[in-house]
Amino acid sequence: MPQLDIGVDLGTASVVIYGKGNGIVLDQPAVIAIDRSSRSILAVGEEARRMLGRTPGNIVAMRPLQNGTVADLNLTCLMLNTFVKKVTSRRLRLFGGPRIILSLPEGVNEVERRSITGALFEAGARRTQLMERPIASAIGANLKIKDATGSMIVDVGGGLTEIAVISMGRCIVRESCPFAGDQFDEAIIRYIRRKHNLLIGELTAEDLKINIGSALERTDQLYMEVTGRNLISGLPKVMRIYSDEITEALQDPLDKLIEALHGVLEQTPAELASDIFDRGVTLTGGGGQLALLPEAIARSLDVECYLAENPHETVARGCGQTLEHWNEFGQFLGNRRR
Numbered sequence: 222m223p224q225l226d227i228g229v230d231l232g233t234a235s236v237v238i239y240g241k242g243n244g245i246v247l248d249q250p251a252v253i254a255i256d257r258s259s260r261s262i263l264a265v266g267e268e269a270r271r272m273l274g275r276t277p278g279n280i281v282a283m284r285p286l287q288n289g290t291v292a293d294l295n296l297t298c299l300m301l302n303t304f305v306k307k308v309t310s311r312r313l314r315l316f317g318g319p320r321i322i323l324s325l326p327e328g329v330n331e332v333e334r335r336s337i338t339g340a341l342f343e344a345g346a347r348r349t350q351l352m353e354r355p356i357a358s359a360i361g362a363n364l365k366i367k368d369a370t371g372s373m374i375v376d377v378g379g380g381l382t383e384i385a386v387i388s389m390g391r392c393i394v395r396e397s398c399p400f401a402g403d404q405f406d407e408a409i410i411r412y413i414r415r416k417h418n419l420l421i422g423e424l425t426a427e428d429l430k431i432n433i434g435s436a437l438e439r440t441d442q443l444y445m446e447v448t449g450r451n452l453i454s455g456l457p458k459v460m461r462i463y464s465d466e467i468t469e470a471l472q473d474p475l476d477k478l479i480e481a482l483h484g485v486l487e488q489t490p491a492e493l494a495s496d497i498f499d500r501g502v503t504l505t506g507g508g509g510q511l512a513l514l515p516e517a518i519a520r521s522l523d524v525e526c527y528l529a530e531n532p533h534e535t536v537a538r539g540c541g542q543t544l545e546h547w548n549e550f551g552q553f554l555g556n557r558r559r
């Protein structure tokens with residue numbers, strides 16, 4: 222069904238779109254595949270993701286946003302434009318077009334921001350407004366952001382973890398760090414190469430993380446068979462990898478992530494910090510779903526930690542809720558608008 226007004230979460234790993242009155246209408250990997258010579262789009266989203274690392278010379282499949290910043294601005298705009306056109310209708314675009322609330326990773330700079338909102342106008346948008354990611358995520362996680370009480374929200378994405386302390390609808394402290402889902406995958410690749418002389422691909426590492434990974438050792442040891450390249454013989458090899466190995470592999474990036482959280486708590490004014498110790502930390506983002514991550518954070522910081530419902534969708538839901546309840550949340554939009 223074509224949407225009119227939409228909330229868009231342009232993440233480093235995925236694009237999630239909320240259609241006013243309809244809920245989540247699109248959830249796709251932030252990947253685009255193009256033909257290098259003609260610069261035409263071959264695929265976006267899941268279809269393009271399956272091409273990663275498998276394309277012939279004239280085709281590129283890539284994630285245009287990496288490590289929380291824009292790696293290729295042109296492709297970012299093309300990808301977003303394609304997704305938005307997919308969910309909005311041509312007829313409605315002709316009648317003034319959708320209003321869009323957009324949330325971007327913190328690493329996107331002003332110039333890129335302008336190009337990206339420009340791409341939305343090209344896709345037919347009537348008006349685009351930006352919403353700070355932690356605010357959107359907090360609204361989407363149903364936190365009471367208007368209260369004069371501190372809440373801490375930690376959004377673990379693909380390329381970036383964004384940490385914020387919010388009070389009365391504003392970010393009081395805001396930080397981001399690169400220890401997020403992609404870093405977890407890379408740590409798994411490094412660990413398996415070092416320990417087993419086996420080279421595995423990024424998608425395999427991600428499967429290991431999602432299926433058997435965990436932030437703390439689990440009581441039930443799981444395993445998964447993976448195929449990689451034996452670095453000594455150069456030939457493919459199948460191996461059984463155990464969950465405790467993944468936990469060990471993730472220790473280093475997880476310690477750094479927790480250190481970043483610690484840093485934010487240290488910068489937080491005392492009254493707000495005490496609210497956080499009373500109310501706990503809310504975890505969102507796809508990477509927040511790593512098994513036992515809330516427990517690991519709670520144990521290290523000595524504060525309760527909860528995983529939000531549908532953690533991967535909170536940013537898009539927050540932008541969407543703002544469209545649904547304009548009187549309540551419209552005031553929290555960023556002041557950069559066009």
Ligand SMILES: Nc1ncnc2c1ncn2[C@@H]1O[C@H](COP(=O)(O)OP(=O)(O)O)[C@@H](O)[C@H]1O
Binds near residue numbers: 235236430506509512
């Ligand atoms: N069940 C899971 N366990 C651990 N990590 C997960 C799980 N599901 C998704 N992820 C990870 O979440 C990250 C993507 O989160 P997402 O919120 O989509 O990122 P972004 O907001 O940066 O686009 C990826 O690194 C992915 O591997």
Ligand SMILES: [Mg+2]
Binds near residue numbers: 232506507533
């Ligand atoms: Mg996300």
